Amino acid sequence: METWIAEVAFPLPLDKPYDYSVPPEFRPRLRPGMRVRAPLGPRRSFVGVVFSLRLAAPDRELKGIEAVIDDEPALSEEMLELSGWLASRYCARLGECLRLLLPGVLGEKGGFRLRTESREAPGGPPPAGGFEMTPSQAAAVESLSREIRARAFSAHLLFGVPASGKTEVYLRIIREALKTGGQALFLVPEISLSLPFFEHFARTAGGGLGGRAAGQPPPVALWHSQLGARERRGVWLGLRSGAVRVAVGPRSACLLPFKDLRLAVLDEEQDESFKQDGKAPYYHARDVVLERARRFGAVVVLGSATPSLESWERAEAGALGLVRMPERVWGGTGAPAVRIVSKPAAGGCFGLELVEAVRERLRRREQSILLVNRRGFSNFAICRRCGWVSRCPDCEVAFIHHREEGGFRMRCHHCGRSAGVPDSCGKCGRPDLNFSGIGTQRVVSEIRRLLPGLRVLRMDRDSVGEDDAIHRRFRDGEADVLVGTKLAAKGFHFPRVTLVGVVDADTLLQMPDFRAAERTVQFLIQAAGRSGRAEMPGQVLLQTSIPTHYAIQAVARGDYDGFCRRELGLRKELRYPPASALVRLVFSGKTASAVRGAAEASAESLRKAVPSSEVVGPAPGILKKFAGSFRFHLLVKAGEACLPEVFQAVKALAPPSSVRLKVNVDPYDFV
DNA sequence: AGCACGCCGACT
DNA sequence: GTCGGCGTGCTC
Numbered sequence: 001m002e003t004w005i006a007e008v009a010f011p012l013p014l015d016k017p018y019d020y021s022v023p024p025e026f027r028p029r030l031r032p033g034m035r036v037r038a039p040l041g042p043r044r045s046f047v048g049v050v051f052s053l054r055l056a057a058p059d060r061e062l063k064g065i066e067a068v069i070d071d072e073p074a075l076s077e078e079m080l081e082l083s084g085w086l087a088s089r090y091c092a093r094l095g096e097c098l099r100l101l102l103p104g105v106l107g108e109k110g111g112f113r114l115r116t117e118s119r120e121a122p123g124g125p126p127p128a129g130g131f132e133m134t135p136s137q138a139a140a141v142e143s144l145s146r147e148i149r150a151r152a153f154s155a156h157l158l159f160g161v162p163a164s165g166k167t168e169v170y171l172r173i174i175r176e177a178l179k180t181g182g183q184a185l186f187l188v189p190e191i192s193l194s195l196p197f198f199e200h201f202a203r204t205a206g207g208g209l210g211g212r213a214a215g216q217p218p219p220v221a222l223w224h225s226q227l228g229a230r231e232r233r234g235v236w237l238g239l240r241s242g243a244v245r246v247a248v249g250p251r252s253a254c255l256l257p258f259k260d261l262r263l264a265v266l267d268e269e270q271d272e273s274f275k276q277d278g279k280a281p282y283y284h285a286r287d288v289v290l291e292r293a294r295r296f297g298a299v300v301v302l303g304s305a306t307p308s309l310e311s312w313e314r315a316e317a318g319a320l321g322l323v324r325m326p327e328r329v330w331g332g333t334g335a336p337a338v339r340i341v342s343k344p345a346a347g348g349c350f351g352l353e354l355v356e357a358v359r360e361r362l363r364r365r366e367q368s369i370l371l372v373n374r375r376g377f378s379n380f381a382i383c384r385r386c387g388w389v390s391r392c393p394d395c396e397v398a399f400i401h402h403r404e405e406g407g408f409r410m411r412c413h414h415c416g417r418s419a420g421v422p423d424s425c426g427k428c429g430r431p432d433l434n435f436s437g438i439g440t441q442r443v444v445s446e447i448r449r450l451l452p453g454l455r456v457l458r459m460d461r462d463s464v465g466e467d468d469a470i471h472r473r474f475r476d477g478e479a480d481v482l483v484g485t486k487l488a489a490k491g492f493h494f495p496r497v498t499l500v501g502v503v504d505a506d507t508l509l510q511m512p513d514f515r516a517a518e519r520t521v522q523f524l525i526q527a528a529g530r531s532g533r534a535e536m537p538g539q540v541l542l543q544t545s546i547p548t549h550y551a552i553q554a555v556a557r558g559d560y561d562g563f564c565r566r567e568l569g570l571r572k573e574l575r576y577p578p579a580s581a582l583v584r585l586v587f588s589g590k591t592a593s594a595v596r597g598a599a600e601a602s603a604e605s606l607r608k609a610v611p612s613s614e615v616v617g618p619a620p621g622i623l624k625k626f627a628g629s630f631r632f633h634l635l636v637k638a639g640e641a642c643l644p645e646v647f648q649a650v651k652a653l654a655p656p657s658s659v660r661l662k663v664n665v666d667p668y669d670f671v
Numbered sequence: 672a673g674c675a676c677g678c679c680g681a682c683t
Numbered sequence: 684g685t686c687g688g689c690g691t692g693c694t695c
Binding site: 005007008010012014016017018019020021038039040041042044046058060061062063590657658 | 690691692693694695
């Protein structure tokens with residue numbers, strides 16, 4: 001007996017949709033993309049989304065749909081396909097991917113109607129206009145606009161040196177995309193940059209557009225984690241209906257329900273916050289945007305002064321269009337001079353040249369930024385005799401030495417746990433502990449000692465909440481020196497800064513991560529970009545003990561392309577991305593032996609199932625223990641073309657149920 | 672995700 | 684002897 005059957009997926013960690021019978025009274029109005037309420041398990045029911053409808057004879061008794069919630073599909077066909085694509089691209093469960101696309105705030109009461117009134121975001125005055133662009137800006141706008149007008153998928157790397165004026169290019173091409181009548185997406189890194197950008201856009205993006213009442217800019221919506229439920233709903237529905245024309249936001253904004261996307265821009269495309277590594281699905285906004293643009297026939301622009309090696313390689317290979325902007329907009333001062341200087345022989349943070357450079361800025365009433373890669377005072381406590389290191393008992397990672405209100409403490413940078421400072425070795429008992437190594441707190445205390453009267457501010461993760469205030473005070477000249485971690489190097493514009501000193505360029509470089517060199521070069525070039533942005537020439541000093549390292553040399557020469565060529569060669573040799581795809585499997589559980597056993601067995605079956613891949617491990621993670629669980633991980637290196645095989649093999653793994661398995665495709669996080 | 676069913680410690 | 688801990692399995 002044939003009946004109508006609906007495939008319904010739930011926003012739960014389930015890997016496929018389930019079949020339900022459709023009661024005849026629902027059949028006429030029910031369509032894919034609509035939300036329904038359906039029974040699941042013995043005594044519960046959930047809201048799910050209809051993926052398909054078919055007329056067939058069920059091979060068993062099916063439960064029936066209880067209620068239809070929407071009058072119009074809440075998710076477009078594109079969004080339904082996107083959830084399936086996410087699941088297969090990231091080896092994730094369909095339900096988890098669906099949950100990503102369905103904001104909880106959509107609510108169940110009203111149901112979704114296409115005609116829903118959406119509150120439009122406030123517009124602003126039209127742009128100042130008449131802006132003189134550099135020749136390369138003009139050329140970039142011209143060629144990208146041509147692509148946008150072609151109304152077909154294409155993707156481009158906008159490779160512009162720091163201060164080459166990428167923002168102006170973004171604004172103009174977004175305006176171009178809006179002229180075609182469609183929507184635009186502007187993705188920004190997570191760190192506090194989105195608000196000023198949003199204000200800028202609201203003010204300028206709307207000018208000179210047809211199709212709306214004169215002088216009325218198109219709604220530009222900010223998508224933000226701190227948005228209230230009401231605003232979220234408004235933005236979501238507004239994009240779905242087409243009333244909202246531009247969405248600005250961090251990573252998760254790439255999952256918004258566009259009706260007619262014409263342009264997606266990723267600013268600072270190498271920024272790692274575009275990869276979700278915290279919880280499944282572990283998606284990358286860059287991949288998602290490229291995939292969606294392909295379906296919409298939209299244009300993707302990846303902007304950066306220091307592109308990810310992934311994008312650099314694709315541009316090199318012709319898979320991404322390449323648009324270069326080699327000159328600074330403010331001309332005059334040119335790129336800052338980068339000099340490599342040596343670290344002090346023993347102990348201290350400052351070599352002679354760096355101290356003198358800071359003193360010189362103080363004399364000239366200019367400002368300096370000093371960058372350090374570690375917060376806290378000094379490194380971990382290590383025994384000079386036997387090498388014992390004081391570790392967090394929960395995470396088994398080294399404690400970091402901090403100065404706090406009541407004196408010195410040891411702190412775990414993973415879980416925040418603190419402990420007293422040991423006065424002797426925990427293994428051999430000798431009172432011969434070494435606290436060398438450099439943290440932001442120590443740099444502050446040392447520069448104050450070296451240059452009495454110097455006004456110093458510090459910005460790192462221990463100063464969260466005060467970031468804006470610190471930023472404002474430094475800009476207003478309340479301090480001569482800003483000491484900070486890379487948080488302090490992020491995209492800010494301080495006109496009076498003419499010196500950026502990197503106190504220890506080596507620490508990032510020596511991280512046990514295949515991206516360490518790439519990150520270091522990106523960070524140093526970013527940092528250099530902070531110096532001399534206005535009319536005063538800037539200088540960058542890098543303190544290092546390995547001045548001949550290719551990454552340091554590339555920064556000194558300002559040769560990012562040279563660095564990428566060399567780095568890509570190394571990645572090919574070692575089969576790391578982008579030369580190979582990487583899949584990380586993390587096994588965790590309460591019994592160390594069971595976890596290790598599962599990881600070992602899995603490694604073996606993966607090696608057998610996909611012989612062309614390379615399986616590294618099992619190895620204990622950097623966090624051997626976390627929240628009471630033991631952890632082991634495996635890395636699978638495989639050709640991009642072999643990923644389906646790898647995923648199939650991964651899904652066939654059957655670790656004991658006491659062992660949990662997480663699968664992260666293209667991971668950035670190896671903790 | 673949640674909820675039911677399953678086997679081991681401290682209670683009337 | 685049982686009440687209940689949460690580890691494990693299942694949801695069309």
